[in-house]
Amino acid sequence: MDREQIAPHVEDIKRALDDKVSEDQIAGELENYLNVYRVPLDSAKRSIVRKYGGNPAGLQVGVQKKLAELAPNEPSVSLLARVVSVNPKEIQVNGNAKNILYGILGDDTATVPFTAWEVENLEMEKGDTVRVENAYTKEYRGQVQINFGNRTTISPESPEAVPPFTPGPATVRPAKVADLREGFGGVSMTVRILSLEEREVMVEGNKKMVYSGVMADETGKAQFTAWKDYGLKEGDVLKIEGGYIRTWRGIPQLNFDERAEVNIVDEDFPSMDDLKTSPRIWIEDLIERGGAVDTTVRGILVDVKEGSGLIYRCPECRRVLRKNACRIHGEVEGEADLRIKAVIDDGSGAITAIFGRELTEKFLNKSMDVCIDMAKEAMTHEVVRDDLADMLIAQPIEVQGNVTRDDFGIMMIVNSAEVLKIEVEKEAREMLDDLEGLT
Secondary structure, three states: OOHHHHHHHHHHHHHHOOOOOOHHHHHHHHHHHHHHOOOOHHHHHHHHHHHOOOOHHHOOOOOEEOHHHOOOOOOOEEEEEEEEEEEEEEEEEOOEEEEEEEEEEEOOOOEEEEEEOOOOOOOOOOOOEEEEEEEEEEEEOOEEEEEEOOOOEEEEOOHHHOOOOOOOHHHOEEOOHHHOOOOOOOEEEEEEEEEEEEEEEEEOOEEEEEEEEEEEEOOEEEEEEEOOOOOOOOOOEEEEEEEEEEEEOOEEEEEEOOOOEEEEOOOOOOOHHHHHOOOEOOHHHHHHHOOEEEEEEEEEEEEEOOOOEEEEEOOOOOOEOEOOEEOOOEEOOOEEEEEEEEEEEOOOOEEEEEEOHHHHHHHHOOOHHHHHHHHHHHOOOHHHHHHHHHHHOOEEEEEEEEEEEEOOEEEEEEEEEEEOOOOHHHHHHHHHHHHHHHO
8 A cells, every 4th residue: 555545544653642653654654564564454543552551442444343432423434244134114214214223243352232324235234244344433312333234244154253143141240339341231130210300302303301310329329310210219229131331521321221131129238328428549449430420539649740739720711721711701790619630559559630610729828819819919820720739749638529531531520628637656556466467
């Protein structure tokens, strides 16, 4: 392949690596893989992305993906899968009848629903193995769905190309809350409902009630959404089989609908009071999981970052102003606020923690009005941040809140916090007792 032919693939790799590697460097390596070592395009692109620390699941052009790697709103995906089920359906589009196919595709990583919008000359039967090019994905009820449009091509493959789909117990994935990860399907778990609310959403132009809240087991808490009325109540212990996991900013969310089996069970299970306690989790575990609901972290506050202390926000969007300007609304009259952006390290990893105005005033033992007067007298906002740094850096601290993930890593929005008073002699004695217990 020449440079013109590989150009879309170079751009695809560059995008998957967040533009951290130059196009020339990527193009040179891709040409070597393809033209010198004769590596297939799919394998070559994945290898380059992995080499520079990226995730091959981020590739979008001309790369065959596993079903578990699919994300919502991908404009072009290529797949090798087995047809688990396929059904015809007639729908109304702009007042006209239209025939479509819908069903489920499976491979050795997951099963995913599909819809074929153009069915002329399309022959698919249950059990067929097919190669799909130029499909696209959407999200429905929190689950990825594959769509076949007018650009999609589907060709038959050898039955041995994909391991056979085996329905039933083999597809069930027993899990605890702490085990939940993006893309899990067929989840089986027992949890207690800690909170529950119903809300109305629009689904395909129709109103539908959904039921969401927080559930928990002895390993932690997670959010859930039920797309069917199971008659649930706060405090119920549920056994759910057939749920699937989607994440929002790293926080796992269990979804289940009419395809799942949901039973209210009467069995020995931790109480509401026990489960409402915020579990303490090591930061390295939070990094691996990507996020968590209502968790506690204990460590050393090692930095008070820029943008802490007295800040001014845009009155329209609440973004922090830079030089009296909002990056969305331009120059505005800012509204004063207080916050702390800190880094906490527990020895296993580090997390950014965001403290709001109330907690910041608590640590400063000063109101925001007093902080504004301090800044005016010193002619700099940094005087407030300096006070916070003097008080908090190198202090042991315990924080509690929700942990989310973005492009910059994991972050906790802190609901409560306490600077700890560690009794060194007592800690040393307990450590020695633990060590003696191991000998």
